[in-house]
Amino acid sequence: MPQLSSDKSSTRKAATVAPGRTANLLNSDTDLFLVYVGMETDLIFTRGIDLPGFASYPLLETEDGRAFLKEYLRNLIDLGRVEGTGVILESPTWVANRDRAAPLGYSPAQLRYFNQQAVELMDEVRSEARDVPTLISANLGPRDDAYAPADQMNADQAEHYHSEQISALSATAVDVVSAYTLAYSAEAIGIVRAAQRFDLPVIISFTVETDGRLPTGETLADAITAVDTATNAYTTYFMINCAHPDHFAKTLVDEPWIQRVKGIVANASRCSHAELDEAEELDDGNPRELGEQLADIKRRFPHIRVLGGCCGTDMRHMKCIAEASKS
Template identity: 65%
Template sequence: MALHRDSIPQINGGVFLDYAGMETEIIFSKGMELPGFASYPLLETKDGRKMLAEYMRAFIEVGKSQGAGVIIESPTWLANRDRAAPLGYSPKDLAALNRSAIELVSKVRSEAGDLPTIICGIIGPRDDAYAPTEQMTAKEAETYHAEQVNVLAETEADIIGGYTVAYPAEAIGMVQAIKNTGMPAMISFTVETNGRLPTGETLGEAIEAVDAATDCYASYFMINCAHPDHFVDILSDEPWMQRLRGIMANASRCSHAELDEATELDDGDPVELGQQLAEIHGNHSQISILGGCCGTDMRHIDQIAKSAITN
């Protein structure tokens, strides 16, 4: 059961699962190469599309078994001009692949029956998500990301989400580009081991800056690609916290720099991760989108759902 776009801001009424750990599992567990950490090239082959669909179906089955809604993310995180150019993809190629990604997600969603589902068309950072070497202005980011956003806005995606965003100006540009299309928007920031963005801002400062510049257009904000230990101490009762609705946590406690150098997968402790996210959900009920990022798989998602729903 797909949710209408107008329902997106209301998804905090119940637990929704989210998942973005596929790439690390493919690389480390399946022993496959993903040049540039990009998963969208898998859309070009029958076997690749089958693999992507299998991940989505497994994710949906966890949602069904635990009685939680699901947000299915498109494999388009790095399907933007600058990140794709070194892999040989033209803007025309990228437009076709972004459309193909949502078509695949829509097909899998049609098999989900009555399970509440949301399709999120993902966009990602122009530069390194963990250590951007050059920061854009908000206007530059709006112009840059509009290319991918405009394509996704013409698909069956329910919402467009900017993931692993490292600094406020890029997030502002992303939201403005999405706003121009009339689609719902979401921003997910990444934080370092000190709970701050890679560029030094606090999470609260970043959320407030985006809201101030975009008239609070984003439906909600999230944290992704960080372990709960890295940010649990910054979660408070301040007003900006009501805008934080979701967490997609890393399995590993390692820093981003350490993860970049890792030669083995650190999949942490699925039970512990589930308990940590359930505790956060219990203490901050508006944080009802829970899931896994780097190092996680369906074991983690299952434990997150079990712990959060029974908490």
């Protein structure tokens, strides 16, 4: 396992890889970590499982649902073992926050339970495979539509809002909080501040449109700089997710801000977010081509050591990414 620093919080459970250690994750001997967040589209389009509100945490309510979740986690760990990589397990809690759960009828108390149960399940799976460097990430999503947020919060509002979910996660064996598919920097700043209050490492992942800019028009450079400036660079590292490499590869330039980007979690499809929202069939792209494109980015920027698949991807894509990207 990566040799990382010790946990500073006395109120949290001990983990196999202690919380707080992710800050030194990229100083470990593991050259590549795989991460997978395409489970929901795979369940909906490939397996025919209905996920109202794109919520996968309700799967925790049934034995069959928990079996599905464990299957995805174990498949990623097995791939890491075969390919000699580390893995970062993501919890099924991307929309397990108050506003996104209310239309589904879940209360804040139920959400706290789901967030904590998700991490407990992941820790159980990780305990079965101590031979693979494995970290547990609590997956957070935006308060509003990731691609067209109607009401944008300021940083203080975002900190208050996301503290509810992060508070629940702070009592678990989670190693890091990862906020995915964020569309504007103020929400990211609030999430980072909330994570810092609860002594949790945090990863921020922005999404971009086909022009390489965030849905709100910010450039990646400006968004990352704004977050780091407002939070004294507390974020462990930044990522890009839910976009195809064609959408952002040209915006990745050798400037100081790019050193803060250490992960890419790409869509299989070249379609825009608007096109994907309207799609009735899954566009799984070309797994081998996607792997080569991400490997090319890693060759251009060797400090990027976290790669994976988002919407439209499955273990075929993950295998191609791993095979193409190993040094």
